[in-house]
Amino acid sequence: MRIPLSWLREYVRVDASAQEIAAALSISTAEVNGVHRVGLPGELGLFRVGHVLEAEKHPDADRLQLTSVDVGEDRPYSIVCGAWNFGAGAKVAVALPGATLPNGLTLERRKLRGQMSEGMILAEDELDLGADHSGIIVLDDALEAGTPLADVLPLVDEVLDLEATGNRADLFAVYGVAREVAALLDGELLPMPGTDPQRDGEEPVGIAIEDPAGCLRFIGRLFRDVTVGESPLWLKARLRHAGVRTISNVVDVTNYVMLALGSPLHAYDLDLLRGGLVARRARKGEKVRTLDGVERTLSAEDLVIADGERAVGLAGIMGGEETEVSATTTNVLLEAANFEPVGILRSSERHALRTEGSNRWEKGVDPHVAGPAATYATQLIVELGGARWTGAEDVQTELPEPEVIRLRPERASELMGLDVAEAEQGEILGRIGFDQVRQGFRVPTWRARDVTREVDLVEEVARFKLPEIPFTLPRRDAMFGRLTRAQRLRRLVEEALVGAGYAEAYTPTFVAEGDLRLPEPLSAEAAALRTVIYASLLEPARRNSDAGEDDVALFEIARVYREVGADLPEEHWHAAGIADGGFAEAKWAVEQIYSALGLEPAYERTNEPFLHPGKAARTGEGWLGELHPALLDGVWGVFELDLDALAEAGPQVVAFEEVSPYPEVRQDLAFVVDEDVPSAEIFAAIREAAGGLLRELEVFDEYRNPETIGEGKRSLAFRLAFGSLEGTLTDEDVAPVRASIVDALATRFDAVLRA
Amino acid sequence: MDKVAHVNPDDLEKEALAAASEARSLTALSEVRVRYLGRQSVLKLALREVRDRDTGMTLNAVRETVESALATREAELARAELEERLATERVDVTLPAQLLGPPKLRPRGTLHPSTLVRRDVEDIFLGLGYEIVDGREVETTRYNFDALGFPDWHPTRSPRASLFLDDETLLRTETSPAQIHKMEERRPPIYMVSIGRVYRRDTIDATHFPIFHQYEGLAIDKGITLADLKGTLLHVMRELYGPEREVRFRTHYFPFTEPSMEPDVSCFNCGGAGCPVCKHSGWIEMGGSGMVDPYLYEFVGWGPEEYSGFAFGMGIERTAQLRYGISGIRPFWDNDLRFLRQFR
Structure with missing residues (x-):
């Protein structure tokens, strides 16, 4: 909410600057996002009251007047003006050469159609006081020429941009903020504005509440002989500086009082109403055209204000177009009501219509403030619209009694970690309207919704003491500072992949299709929860590649979601990656991951529609392969592993083996085998046949040559190291082992030893 | 005119479609194309000679149908030929990567800036003796809202604000449901940080x-105070943003804490004098915090005053933005290597 300082100071006497007020509110009440100067940007001394001495048509321009104006200097100023709503003798607002207007224009002496013009006679919009540019501002005749204009008109103001939280409906009112300022800065809060004028009649108004759950209170007041017209400049400036559009005096008054006291109001053209007003639920399918010109079809949950025949407004949100106050209105019915918040919120959501009114009602407005709001608006309508107040009615449901809450001062001190004396706690609460009674503190009506428990009272004390509360650490007798196994595993996998050259990507949880659909998707591409990660990496890989990047390797560790019937979906952590270069890239990355975890997986050939059919493998925890070329241009290696499965697979303890002090015997063996015998099977067979002396085994070469080793064959070379804790092994010791390996491979795979 | 008279559009279309579907190779298909749509094809000749509008439209419709059938068939055949070629390319998937490639030698990769921040946050809290909890992302409204004291009218409960899977299931809007699960799992002392994705x-x-x-x-724990919250966050903010930082607290409102406060950190860019980073206020907003609302204790079946506690929540991306000077949120999700590689 935008709070003009001049307005705030009408309600609170306080010796503090705008900055000091903003700082105090920010810490203890609600954040002030800024203090802005509004109105004239520059030197105010060049804006004066001018007395028009002479005014006649410009000799060379039919539309211009040439005037001579007393501006309080030793000679009259000659000013050319385009407006005709004044003549000699008028008191006007003048800007002298050198003055800067709100639009940034700095005035100069200059000739207009041959006549010297020394300044400008001002219209409202040129001073940022209103939107009117139909004529210049004509001031009170009693003013003296040369008087600083700032003494007469609200040329500048400071505005607090206050961001109140949803629990504090009372802060959506200048008076509510004034109450806080008084409490925070030791100021004097003045009484609420507004006094009922003399009533001029006893007309019945005809108000009824048919839905007491939705409407707690309904005050109606009648006005006759209203002159609807422009609001005075002070009122226009206030609304403008608070960010509210000006419309007409009667409508402006309702907005002004809402901003002042926080209780929204509405004015109807009495002559357009057919019978009295009732607050009721809408009939199904009932329609109302709201002030924004939209015809709205109502649901049975919408609360409306209706006359004898139809709905004339969406209660608390927006009035109806057919009964709005217009320039021809002479009789007015003013509504000051109180609406239940949740219903207003729901209606406002249903109709996608948020207004200054709904914004307040949905936070819960104090029903007791409807009375003062009606009074203040009555005073202003009578004053500004020359109206007669002829009728009043106040229909109330049973308004809730203020609650009394007990506060144990020692409990408050204990929670804050700061000793605050009982007397001081009581004094703080007293300043913000919580009266101490025998059983505790009586909650003021404007805080009834928010403060219901002792701990809420503690907060009220704490917010005033915040800067004084010290910085301490909890006293501990139990510690938990340790990553879980799954968390450590994620870090290991991250490190392994970074080491392999992969950059970590973050991609959205959402995909176009899947079992777990969002009933209201974010977009066509974000309509369901993903079950795999790799697919989300294709697009970033493509984009980086298209950007000319020739080393693209991306990975992501995130969750996937699987539908499991009635329960919440299963969530698993997956690691997935993509890299330019094909199968070997995927294999390398997966090897790095398993090796980081101390695991040796079994790779098996597999088939997936998204993988190259000849270059796809799976392990117990996932898959890897070359991306099917139909999915993305280029050759890509991809993989995806289930980290939760990996965490279960991992060794819990390291199986240590003693290191032998004796040298090892190394031997290389190459076997010719059929093409389709997987190297891993041979590897396993060697290990099995080698027995306890084998220390190391690796495959280090693959070789094909149809001429030397035959068609459909390949040669695989293995490096073996043998050792013993007993002593140095000789070739003779190893010979039988080697023979049993050769035998075993010959029997199982028809393998032939090459060398 | 003679030729046109002999053309029966229906027969021609049937014949062409049959030929297309019978083509067994891309070469065969291109012959079909020449035969039915080529310059000398019956259809093209007929189209060239046609004079009346109706016949022209009929023939053009035939041409379009045949063209689209050919295109479909071409895609099928191309895919089949690709699959056939792929079937001949086999590697021994059990061989080590070094023998299969060898794989490219790549410079060391990088962790995402959000992960770097996440790890720092984890390490700071591990140092303070807190456990790190991941929590689930798909939650029930019971844990995401009810348990945390979100009133019925709270705007976050609306499908306009949050991502629902059905009436009672949604993607968590904050990581706090993990805290309720922990409270249901065991009695205090509880010192935990939950980290992860949240949605709106x-x-x-x-x-x-x-x-x-x-x-x-x-x-x-027993006897936790608001002063402990202030001291803990002061420590964490100094660890994250530098030992010179000051922390102040502003009163605020959150459904699950009472009292509630927002912590601000003195601007590390200007030291508090005012600059664009802190929007000229000297302070940077960090998130939310407060004393655990007794409602939560009652929800899990504890007495309202058996324990006291504090809670706080902050954004990982926001922390990364502040630390690295990243503006906007898009770079975090664009996965542009020129961005990612800077975080070494």
Whole structure:
């Protein structure tokens, strides 16, 4: 909410600057996002009251007047003006050469159609006081020429941009903020504005509440002989500086009082109403055209204000177009009501219509403030619209009694970690309207919704003491500072992949299709929860590649979601990656991951529609392969592993083996085998046949040559190291082992030893 | 005119479609194309000679149908030929990568800036003796809202603000449900931080994305005070942003804490004098915090005054933005290597 300082100071006497007020509110009440100067940007001394001495048509321009104006200097100023709503003798607002207007224009002496013009006679919009540019501002005749204009008109103001939280409906009112300022800065809060004028009649108004759950209170007041017209400049400036559009005096008054006291109001053209007003639920399918010109079809949950025949407004949100106050209105019915918040919120959501009114009602407005709001608006309508107040009615449901809450001062001190004396706690609460009674503190009506428990009272004390509360650490007798196994595993996998050259990507949880659909998707591409990660990496890989990047390797560790019937979906952590270069890239990355975890997986050939059919493998925890070329241009290696499965697979303890002090015997063996015998099977067979002396085994070469080793064959070379804790092994010791390996491979795979 | 008279569009279409579907190779298919759509084809000749509008339209419809059938068949055949070629390319998937490639020698990769921040946050809290909790992302409204004291009218409960899977299931809007699960699991002392993805319905633009990452802390023990919250966050903020930082607290409102406060950190860019980073206020907003609302204790069946505790929540991306000077949210999700590689 935008709070003009001049307005705030009408309600609170306080010796503090705008900055000091903003700082105090920010810490203890609600954040002030800024203090802005509004109105004239520059030197105010060049804006004066001018007395028009002479005014006649410009000799060379039919539309211009040439005037001579007393501006309080030793000679009259000659000013050319385009407006005709004044003549000699008028008191006007003048800007002298050198003055800067709100639009940034700095005035100069200059000739207009041959006549010297020394300044400008001002219209409202040129001073940022209103939107009117139909004529210049004509001031009170009693003013003296040369008087600083700032003494007469609200040329500048400071505005607090206050961001109140949803629990504090009372802060959506200048008076509510004034109450806080008084409490925070030791100021004097003045009484609420507004006094009922003399009533001029006893007309019945005809108000009824048919839905007491939705409407707690309904005050109606009648006005006759209203002159609807422009609001005075002070009122226009206030609304403008608070960010509210000006419309007409009667409508402006309702907005002004809402901003002042926080209780929204509405004015109807009495002559357009057919019978009295009732607050009721809408009939199904009932329609109302709201002030924004939209015809709205109502649901049975919408609360409306209706006359004898139809709905004339969406209660608390927006009035109806057919009964709005217009320039021809002479009789007015003013509504000051109180609406239940949740219903207003729901209606406002249903109709996608948020207004200054709904914004307040949905936070819960104090029903007791409807009375003062009606009074203040009555005073202003009578004053500004020359109206007669002829009728009043106040229909109330049973308004809730203020609650009394007990506060144990020692409990408050204990929670804050700061000793605050009982007397001081009581004094703080007293300043913000919580009266101490025998059983505790009586909650003021404007805080009834928010403060219901002792701990809420503690907060009220704490917010005033915040800067004084010290910085301490909890006293501990139990510690938990340790990553879980799954968390450590994620870090290991991250490190392994970074080491392999992969950059970590973050991609959205959402995909176009899947079992777990969002009933209201974010977009066509974000309509369901993903079950795999790799697919989300294709697009970033493509984009980086298209950007000319020739080393693209991306990975992501995130969750996937699987539908499991009635329960919440299963969530698993997956690691997935993509890299330019094909199968070997995927294999390398997966090897790095398993090796980081101390695991040796079994790779098996597999088939997936998204993988190259000849270059796809799976392990117990996932898959890897070359991306099917139909999915993305280029050759890509991809993989995806289930980290939760990996965490279960991992060794819990390291199986240590003693290191032998004796040298090892190394031997290389190459076997010719059929093409389709997987190297891993041979590897396993060697290990099995080698027995306890084998220390190391690796495959280090693959070789094909149809001429030397035959068609459909390949040669695989293995490096073996043998050792013993007993002593140095000789070739003779190893010979039988080697023979049993050769035998075993010959029997199982028809393998032939090459060398 | 003679020729046109002999053309029966229906027969021609049937014949061409049959030929297309019978073509067994791309070569065969291109012959079919020449035969039915080539310059000398019956259809093209007929089209060239046609004079009346109706016949022209009929023949053109035939041409379009045949063209589209040919295109479909061409894609099928291309895919089949690709699959056939792929079937001949086999590797021994059990061989080590070094023998299969060898794989490219790549410079060391990088962790995402959000992960770097996440790890720092984890390490700071591990140092303070807190456990790190991941929590689930798909939650029930019971844990995401009810348990945390969100009133019925709270705007976050609306499908306009949050991402629902059905009436009672949604993607968590904050990581706090993990705290309730922990409280149900065991009695205090509880010192934990939950970190991870949270969701809200946002239209994607420079500063909004429907997913972001939060870290939320919870400490519940005997005799925890608001002063402990202030001291803990002072420590964490100094660890994250430098030992010179000051922390101040502003009163605020959150459904699950009472009293509630927002912590600000003195601007590390200007030291508090005012600059664009802190929007000229000297202070940078960090998130939310407060004393655990007794409602939560009652929800899990504890007495309202057996324990006390504090909770706080902050954004990972926001922390990364502040630390590295990243503006906007898009770079976090664009996965542009020129961006990612800077975080070494």
